[in-house]
Amino acid sequence: MNSPQETQLGHELRQLVSGQPFTPDIEAIGLRARQRHRRGLALRGATAAGAAVLAAGGLLAAVHGTGGTTAGTTAGPTASRAPAVNSKLMSLAALIKARSGPLPGNASLIIEKQVIGGKPMQVGYGLYTDSGDMYSGDDKQTLVAAVAQHANLADFTNAREIAAARYAAAGDLATARVRMVNALPNDFFLSFAARKKIWEEGAAARQALMREKGIKTPLKMPTGKALQDDIDNNLWTASTIALSWGAGDPEIREGVLRLVSTIPEVTVASSATGGQPTLTITAGPAVFGGDGEQVLTINARTGMPISSVVTGRGMPTSVETFRVSRVTLADIKAGKF
Amino acid sequence: MRRTENAVSGRDEEFREFMQNRASLLHQSAYLLCGDWHLAHDLVQDTLVKAYQHWPRVRQADRPDAYVRRILLNEARGRWRRRERVMPVSRFPEGREPVAPDATDEIARRAGLLQALLVLPLRQRATVILRHLEGMSERETAAVLGCSEGTVKSQNARALGTLRTFMDRTESTL
Numbered sequence: 001m002n003s004p005q006e007t008q009l010g011h012e013l014r015q016l017v018s019g020q021p022f023t024p025d026i027e028a029i030g031l032r033a034r035q036r037h038r039r040g041l042a043l044r045g046a047t048a049a050g051a052a053v054l055a056a057g058g059l060l061a062a063v064h065g066t067g068g069t070t071a072g073t074t075a076g077p078t079a080s081r082a083p084a085v086n087s088k089l090m091s092l093a094a095l096i097k098a099r100s101g102p103l104p105g106n107a108s109l110i111i112e113k114q115v116i117g118g119k120p121m122q123v124g125y126g127l128y129t130d131s132g133d134m135y136s137g138d139d140k141q142t143l144v145a146a147v148a149q150h151a152n153l154a155d156f157t158n159a160r161e162i163a164a165a166r167y168a169a170a171g172d173l174a175t176a177r178v179r180m181v182n183a184l185p186n187d188f189f190l191s192f193a194a195r196k197k198i199w200e201e202g203a204a205a206r207q208a209l210m211r212e213k214g215i216k217t218p219l220k221m222p223t224g225k226a227l228q229d230d231i232d233n234n235l236w237t238a239s240t241i242a243l244s245w246g247a248g249d250p251e252i253r254e255g256v257l258r259l260v261s262t263i264p265e266v267t268v269a270s271s272a273t274g275g276q277p278t279l280t281i282t283a284g285p286a287v288f289g290g291d292g293e294q295v296l297t298i299n300a301r302t303g304m305p306i307s308s309v310v311t312g313r314g315m316p317t318s319v320e321t322f323r324v325s326r327v328t329l330a331d332i333k334a335g336k337f
Numbered sequence: 338m339r340r341t342e343n344a345v346s347g348r349d350e351e352f353r354e355f356m357q358n359r360a361s362l363l364h365q366s367a368y369l370l371c372g373d374w375h376l377a378h379d380l381v382q383d384t385l386v387k388a389y390q391h392w393p394r395v396r397q398a399d400r401p402d403a404y405v406r407r408i409l410l411n412e413a414r415g416r417w418r419r420r421e422r423v424m425p426v427s428r429f430p431e432g433r434e435p436v437a438p439d440a441t442d443e444i445a446r447r448a449g450l451l452q453a454l455l456v457l458p459l460r461q462r463a464t465v466i467l468r469h470l471e472g473m474s475e476r477e478t479a480a481v482l483g484c485s486e487g488t489v490k491s492q493n494a495r496a497l498g499t500l501r502t503f504m505d506r507t508e509s510t511l
Contacts, residue, residue, distance in 0.1 A: 002469075005497060005501070006468075006469060006497065009465070009469050009497070009500065010469040010470065010472070012447075012450055013369065013450075013454075013465075013466070013469055013470040014470065015447065016369070016447050016450055016451060017365035017368055017369065017470065020364065020365070020368070020374060021361065022360055022361050022363075022364035022365075022378070022381070023360065023361075024356055024360045024381070024382070024385055026349055026352060026353045026356070027349070029352075029382065029385045029386050029389050030349050030352070030389055032382075032386045116456075119456075122458055122459060123458075124414070134415075136411070136414045136415060137414070138414065138458065138459050138460050139460070141483070141484060141488075142460070142482070142483055142484070145483030145484075146411065146483070149407070149483070151407065151408075151411050153411055153412075153414075153415045
């Protein structure tokens with residue numbers, strides 16, 4: 001039996017969501033599901049042949065786009081040229097490599113606590129197994145349930161992000177950049193004409209979205225510095241996502257640091273956090289479309305993420321803190337963590 | 338080849354039938370989870386792709402509806418992990434700052450409720466949506482969230498406590 005308040009809440013919620021019809025396109029859903037299945041097979045096959053990394057910039061980029069905005073098979077000069085690097089991050093990456101040895105356990109667990117505007121908001125448990133599965137929950141119980149139900153969140157994008165980070169640890173950095181950028185859908189490396197065509201095809205949908213969000217200034221297709229900033233946004237976002245899952249694996253930390261070191265709008269400063277030496281990595285507003293900033297603090301000896309602070313966009317400050325550990329899947333299943 | 342095509346066609350038909358009366362509610366729930374219709378659309382599309390992929394398992398589940406909602410929640414959690422880094426508070430609706438509930442302005446009032454809902458932790462928000470939008474029982478909600486009925490009760494009570502400020506404020510101004 002619901003209370004009057006609950007009854008009122010139900011009524012209010014139904015009003016809130018009324019008037020938004022939705023009809024799923026079953027054919028498109030089926031097609032996407034089958035494509036995803038085939039891509040998964042392709043990736044596994046390529047991995048078995050030792051060719052997955054080679055495929056990441058080409059084959060994978062060519063198939064993962066949405067709404068026709070696929071990445072091309074050739075990298076543009078902005079991403080593929082030999083990048084300038086931040087020496088502090090490269091030095092730390094080298095240190096991580098030198099110290100790496102056999103890893104305990106068979107999975108990385110990262111617990112994130114988020115505070116927004118000074119108020120505790122969320123706790124997130126993320127588990128990345130060495131076999132590539134990803135599970136999440138908002139407490140121990142839901143994480144255990146997710147593992148028990150095999151509610152694996154890993155998709156093709158995650159596989160690309162992790163693969164690009166691993167490749168970056170030892171491979172050519174320019175190639176690694178392209179692979180990480182291409183982990184997320186984009187049209188960056190298509191010809192100008194092809195990008196323009198896609199931009200014009202999306203005009204109606206874009207205008208509808210702008211109307212809904214109250215944006216009156218017409219958007220222009222990014223070129224030049226704006227395009228480079230978009231590329232860097234993909235690189236930063238995909239790299240930090242890889243870190244958010246795989247921070248317990250030194251190879252992934254090393255690769256991510258090498259990749260992030262190539263972003264011109266990222267600055268690095270030595271700092272101290274809770275008595276330990278840290279590096280403060282700041283991705284400036286250019287990485288976020290001119291508004292907003294993210295400051296990632298990592299341990300200066302291990303590269304382990306400690307916190308992330310996001311400001312700007314007229315929103316309250318978001319602070320996330322991380323606790324990273326290596327665990328065994330058996331312990332997680334048994335709730336021993 | 339023909340057998341595969343027939344199997345695919347049969348799956349499409351079953352899936353379409355299953356989703357016919359459910360997709361809209363799923364879409365509405367997704368909106369209340371993320372606070373943006375476009376994100377909600379993406380969230381539901383991704384959920385349905387996963388449900389389609391695992392259709393044999395979904396249709397044989399004790400509670401297929403609960404199974405699909407678990408996928409939706411997992412997708413939402415995944416989005417949270419992904420999007421936080423670029424859009425840290427993307428679950429807040431656009432224009433959050435100037436919005437204040439106003440009895441004379443239905444749109445602002447609804448935005449106020451959405452805002453209040455979106456500041457709830459994900460699990461409490463999901464509990465509210467399943468219980469009060471979808472009309473699930475405590476037992477059904479527990480099955481979706483993978484927790485006990487007692488936890489559903491406590492999550493619901495905490496959420497209502499947080500939302501009470503909004504509810505009281507709107508009632509008092511009506």
